[in-house]
Amino acid sequence: MLSEVLLVSAPGKVILHGEHAVVHGKVALAVALNLRTFLRLQPHSNGKVDLNLPNIGIQRAWDVAKLQMLDTSFLKQGDVTALTPEQMEKLKEVAGFPEDCADHEHLAVLSFLYLYLSICQSQRWTEESLELINKWAFQGERVIHGNPSGVDNAVSTWGGALRYQQGKISSLKRPPALKILLTNTKVPRSTKALVAGVKSRLLKFPEIMAPLLTSIDAISLECERLLGEMTAAPAPEHYLVLEELIDMNQHHLNALGVGHASLDRLCQVTMAHGLHSKLTGAGGGGCGITLLRPDLERPEVEAMKQALTSCGFDCWETSIGAPGVSVHTAASLDAPVRQALDGL
Numbered sequence: 001m002l003s004e005v006l007l008v009s010a011p012g013k014v015i016l017h018g019e020h021a022v023v024h025g026k027v028a029l030a031v032a033l034n035l036r037t038f039l040r041l042q043p044h045s046n047g048k049v050d051l052n053l054p055n056i057g058i059q060r061a062w063d064v065a066k067l068q069m070l071d072t073s074f075l076k077q078g079d080v081t082a083l084t085p086e087q088m089e090k091l092k093e094v095a096g097f098p099e100d101c102a103d104h105e106h107l108a109v110l111s112f113l114y115l116y117l118s119i120c121q122s123q124r125w126t127e128e129s130l131e132l133i134n135k136w137a138f139q140g141e142r143v144i145h146g147n148p149s150g151v152d153n154a155v156s157t158w159g160g161a162l163r164y165q166q167g168k169i170s171s172l173k174r175p176p177a178l179k180i181l182l183t184n185t186k187v188p189r190s191t192k193a194l195v196a197g198v199k200s201r202l203l204k205f206p207e208i209m210a211p212l213l214t215s216i217d218a219i220s221l222e223c224e225r226l227l228g229e230m231t232a233a234p235a236p237e238h239y240l241v242l243e244e245l246i247d248m249n250q251h252h253l254n255a256l257g258v259g260h261a262s263l264d265r266l267c268q269v270t271m272a273h274g275l276h277s278k279l280t281g282a283g284g285g286g287c288g289i290t291l292l293r294p295d296l297e298r299p300e301v302e303a304m305k306q307a308l309t310s311c312g313f314d315c316w317e318t319s320i321g322a323p324g325v326s327v328h329t330a331a332s333l334d335a336p337v338r339q340a341l342d343g344l
């Protein structure tokens, strides 16, 4: 039982290289960002559990007593396991959602409800460990994405910079403090649909698609090698190679069929300022990353951000390699974060 306000945060993340290819057993490089999502767990005496996700406009409340009375035996005990389609149906019933609901807002609520009911039932909250958090986060991803590779939850749990391949994770030792611009095109997309699109193209054109995935794998490995070299002695030439890798991967991702006009626009705008970008994650809209070389002058960065904003995009300057999921005391938080949480 929670007796005081608990503040938890997890890093934002981007995939540097290897999105989509990772679903097909190739290497991905993912990094945690110094842009965090905060969770405030606050005890209430009104007997309700409230879910408030202001960024996607969700506010829901359930009676704890009613939740406790639910027959949750359909959620398996024991180890953290995949949610079956039947369990998903039951969960929708519990939430009072229509069977065919598939939009992000409904799925986010279902993901919360699933994790809440399962974690309460499992009584393993006390032996919380990063492995368990990672497993729960993976199951939450499954509710939303269907069949995720596991790279996203891993990097958000452990932070830093990770190499991920078929569930095998290794941390890059002391990754260089690369600065990037994260740009949200605000074009909505479904990861599930994009992943399925790549799979069907792979089945249709195996001879064309398999070499692309192998090439993306090689880009991830070359990037990993380069980041290792940069830890020891970063040089301007390293940034030029990183930019070449970004361009090649972006073209490959377009060939996989996960590009979008908004992402092309993002690449063109940054290229007009001499900077290189690629989509990150599922593509089809969503977010892109731009490498900010250390030699850049502030006015150049500001001009590019201005140009991106006038396309209707949102952007944030950030750096890679942030800590993973963390617990905070209120006093240790920056004032703007504290104010935002207090305003909820």
Ligand code: PMV
Pocket: 015, 018, 019, 020, 021, 022, 023, 147, 148, 149, 150, 151, 152, 191, 195, 280, 281, 282, 283, 286
């Ligand atoms: O955009 P996101 O956060 O949904 O990332 C998807 C990354 C993929 O490689 C396309 C899918 C996956 O599960 O790894």
